[in-house]
Amino acid sequence: MRDTKVERTTTLKSLILIVLKELRLEKGLHQAYLAEACGKSPSAWTKIELGQTPITMEIFFLVCKELRVSPSSVLSTAERHSTLLSQNNWAIIYTQLDYAEDHMLLLAQKYYSSEEYNKRRRQRTYNLILNEPEYDEDGNVIISPVFRYIINQDKNIKLL
Helix, strand or coil, rough: CCCCCCCCCEEEHHHHHHHHHHHHHCCCCCHHHHHHCCCHHHHHHHHHHCCCCCCHHHHHHHHHHHHCCHHHHHHHHCCCCCHHCCCCCCCEEHHHHHEHCCCCHHHHHHHHHHHHHHHHHCCCCCCCCCCCCCCCCCCCEEECHHHHHHHHHCCCCCCC
């Protein structure tokens, strides 16, 4: 029987930020490119991407336009990941959390500073985040390395 205790918390906005970052990385775009497209300084965009500054709807739509993806695709991808995380004892809330209280953003930052990410970046191997999560014929979940890193402590799910 699954443990229903929720130990980790994040927000839907945080999921959206990770999806946007993964899309930017898939397309090989630098943060400065999106910053300019949004009328922000590179440091201001970095704070948004890290979740230290809230993303506005206006910025969200501008970024989606620059990434050439529909906002609804980003939202549905974030929602699918939200479901996967919820099934693994994560609480997904719809209000703003302080950066230090958002477990997923902290783990994502740790991932993007890891050797695992640096290897991925050097090899330029990126999953298509908008297609995730996927399930193979054996029921294994196929997700991008950042999400695998975030939930890798959970033993109730087999990840590829």
